[in-house]
Amino acid sequence: MTALILHGGAGARRERDYTREVAHMRQVVEAMKARLDAGAPALDVAVETTVLLEDSGLYVAGRGASPNLAGAYELDASLMDGATRRAGAVAALQGFRNPVMAARAVMDHTPHVMLAGEGAALFALDRGLEPIGDETAWFTHAGQGEDNHPPGTLGHGTVGCCVLDREGRLAAATSTAGVFGKMPGRVGDTPIPGAGSWADGQVAVSATGQGEYFIRVAACAQIGWRVGAGQSLAEAAGAVIGQIGELGGDGGLIALDREGNIAQPFNSQGMKRAWLTAEGEIGVEVFGR
Secondary structure, X not given: OOEEEEEOOOOEOOOOOOHHHHHHHHHHHHHHHHHHHOOOOHHHHHHHHHHHHHHHOOOXXXXXXXXXXXXXXXXXXXXXXXXXXXXXXEEEEOOEOOHHHHHHHHHHHOOOOEEEHHXXXXXXXXXXOOEOOOHHHHOOXXXXXXXXXXXXXXXXXXXXXXXXXXXXXXXXXXXXXXOOOOOOOOOOXXXXXXXXXXXXXXXXXXXXXXXXXXXXXXXXHHHHHHHHOOOOHHHHHHHHHHHHHHHOOOEEEEEEEOOOOEEOOEOOOEOOEEEEOOOOOEEEEOOOO
């Protein structure tokens, strides 16, 4: 049994047309279904899925980045392997194409969980990760007009995925590229395992929304703890989004358990997401619950 769910952010607004995003998310799921059918490990598929989302320029991650108040592009990512509880992350990374690849390198080639800022960039260079040449030509400023670009409020924009492979292993990855007007050095939930991503032996979770609120409730790890205590995945995920709403935040999350159950609650207008069920069915949605 295999399953997968991905998201392209919870900033969707009804007045926008998401035809391109819907088609792209379906293509990504179809490609990753082939990888899972071939026996690829969950962690590899989580990274590969996120790279495709980052490189598309359609979402507020990777190529879709927007500059901060100082005009710099600071990118964040994290991932977690449920089977081993290994995690890797980068925060405020500048100058490199795929932050999720840098996060994977932190996991695989250092004793650390997170590297930030200049240290993350030096490490990415040392590992031979692909740099960005002309930033003006590369970045697309995806999501303009979405909830990732509201004046005077906390914005959001993220991609992520959760994967169950045929060996029963779970993994999660999350990546974000910043929003217009954020303060230099601002770090949200995305690169923080437990807040922006989580995977253990029972669940995998990736969050998207106003990251400050997700940090304050340890959103993704809390779902793992709730499921471990006996709640269903749907109950646990819904309760966490409820907590975020009570604090005044908005966003959503995707979650997957070892039985192939999927949860995808959000309290924003919409959340771009696509999934592969344990029965092999593919679905894509933006606004429907």
